[in-house]
Amino acid sequence: MRDPAVAQSVRRHAHLIVACHVKDLAAAGLCVDEDGWADLGEGRMPWGTLCTAARSAGAGLMVLEHDAPRDPERFLRNSVAAARRLQRMTLPSQSESQDGKR
Numbered sequence: 001m002r003d004p005a006v007a008q009s010v011r012r013h014a015h016l017i018v019a020c021h022v023k024d025l026a027a028a029g030l031c032v033d034e035d036g037w038a039d040l041g042e043g044r045m046p047w048g049t050l051c052t053a054a055r056s057a058g059a060g061l062m063v064l065e066h067d068a069p070r071d072p073e074r075f076l077r078n079s080v081a082a083a084r085r086l087q088r089m090t091l092p093s094q095s096e097s098q099d100g101k102r
Helices: 004-012 047-057 072-090 094-099
Strands: 019-022 061-064
Touching: 004 047, 019 047, 047 072, 061 072
Parallel strands: 019 061
Antiparallel strands: none
16 A cells, blocks of 8 residues: 555554445546546556455445546446456455355
């Protein structure tokens, strides 16, 4: 994680974490017409690392948000696809769950 304080905070508050609020920031100067927000996976947030930390802390729900999508259907389509990729990256495989390695 880029900021060790974030990982430390996630660990410290793990007993309170049940969901992960997922929102992405566009790179500087991009998506100006969307107030600087980006579809999940299109921005600069390290969501692979962040979701791994949140899942390790017990988050079982990802809540997608974009404050000003120019095209809400595009946001939903792109962000759900990115969330599915993140889910595959951050959830244990079926065999690991069955083996109790989780």
